[in-house]
Amino acid sequence: MTPQKDRYHLERVSTGGKSEFETFKSEKDHLHYFHFNDENGQALLYSQGYKDPRSRNAGIASVEKNAGRIERCFDGDCPYFIIRAGNKLEIARSREFADTAEMDAAIDRMQRDLLAGVAIGTTPAAVSHPASVAPKPETSRQPSRYRFSLEWQNRGQDEPLLGVIEYPMTGDKTTFKGIDTEAIGRFVAKFAQPVSAKKQTSPSFAVPPTTKELVLASAEGALIGENLLQSNTALEVRINLNAGEASALSEVTFMAKVYARSLDSGDKIVLAEQQGFVTDSGEIALPVQLNKLMPGTYRLVSDVDLHTDGRIKRLEASRLMHLVA
Incomplete structure (x- = not known):
């Protein structure tokens, strides 16, 4: 079995020059990969290989949805983090950092960038001769900033419905009793307002933990x-x-x-x-x-x-x- 770390192109340098998802196809294994670049255009997240662009783009969507599922790792000389999907499978791995503070700052910036919306760019594969036709760029798209998941659960014959609303981009959830439109409205307003109007602070609680x-x-x-x-x-x-x-x-x-x-x-x-x-x-x-x-x-x-x-x-x-x- 291939070691988990060897499934990534950690040596690949990003060339997009800005914060975005950068996609490419490896000439070595002919698989499709993506990076998520930081604000300096350097690779922050690395994906594993996908057999086609469609499944790779599904991996990008999974990173957008599960950006709040961060697992910090300290099993080497330098800390790094990984993102897992809801089924616990690893879908992306970060570069290594000098210390925990640098890693936490990078996580915070990444989550803010994903919330603001980033495009998908492409990196043409390197060839030994000039290409006769310029590669067709993939269609850019914005993550679903305004998509929420809402469901009600039946807890028993004599129990009221339990409502659950989730913001898939960050994984934040809240619960409420019955059909509480005020609770739904408060939760949606917390994430759907323009990014410029959002305060970049941790969620405040009514009382200290x-x-x-x-x-x-x-x-x-x-x-x-x-x-x-x-x-x-x-x-x-x-x-x-x-x-x-x-x-x-x-x-x-x-x-x-x-x-x-x-x-x-x-x-x-x-x-x-x-x-x-x-x-x-x-x-x-x-x-x-x-x-x-x-x-x-x-x-x-x-x-x-x-x-x-x-x-x-x-x-x-x-x-x-x-x-x-």
């Missing part, structure tokens, strides 16, 4: 106090809301994610994602399987966003965990 100690329970419901666990263990991650957080629970929806960050490699592995209504008990429980993880030391983290009346409250909890075979 609350940090908690992560509570673990066995599949049978017994609380787990030990941090030494077997890698095939089935767990339940529990988040308990206090009196203030649990007010008006019937109106509160949530989005929750549990992931493990390796203290050895820095890799971040998503273990569970869930969305729904907060129960009357004020407890959110997520089942987690640890069989995705290799033995080692991890920081187990849960991020929960509570949505109510257009406000978001974030709850964060973490716990150190040592896995053995």
Whole structure:
């Protein structure tokens, strides 16, 4: 099997001179590739090879859609990042950076450029003799800045519908109860306004994030106090809301994610994602399987966003965990 890094043309120099998707066909393997160039026209993202322009362009669309699914990597001398599709497959890899700060700045600029919309350019393949006909440039297009995904989920006969709206370009989501047109309008307005009017700051929450100690329970419901666990263990991650957080629970929806960050490699592995209504008990429980993880030391983290009346409250909890075979 070809090593993952060898599937990229990391040595290929971009020639577009501006921030854009630059496409080319390799004379070596006759596959179609793309780069995403930074504001200086240098390759920031590299794609794997595609058999034809149509599938390569689908890869470009996937990068636009999943630009928020960043995975930072520290397994070499220099940090880099990759972008994964919703099915967890790697679709693009960045160049290497001198340090984490440089990498984070590049990620921020890339996401802003993709949000603003970039064109697709072409790089003619190098030939040893003059071409008789100039290559026909591919049609430029803008990413779907104004496309949103909206769905309602039936949670049960006696439960109201759970609404979920997503902005595919960044992966941002929010949930709401029933047919809440005000919540939908607020979310759309956040991303659909002109880029020049957007403040380039992190999303603000109504209250500062609350940090908690992560509570673990066995599949049978017994609380787990030990941090030494077997890698095939089935767990339940529990988040308990206090009196203030649990007010008006019937109106509160949530989005929750549990992931493990390796203290050895820095890799971040998503273990569970869930969305729904907060129960009357004020407890959110997520089942987690640890069989995705290799033995080692991890920081187990849960991020929960509570949505109510257009406000978001974030709850964060973490716990150190040592896995053995």
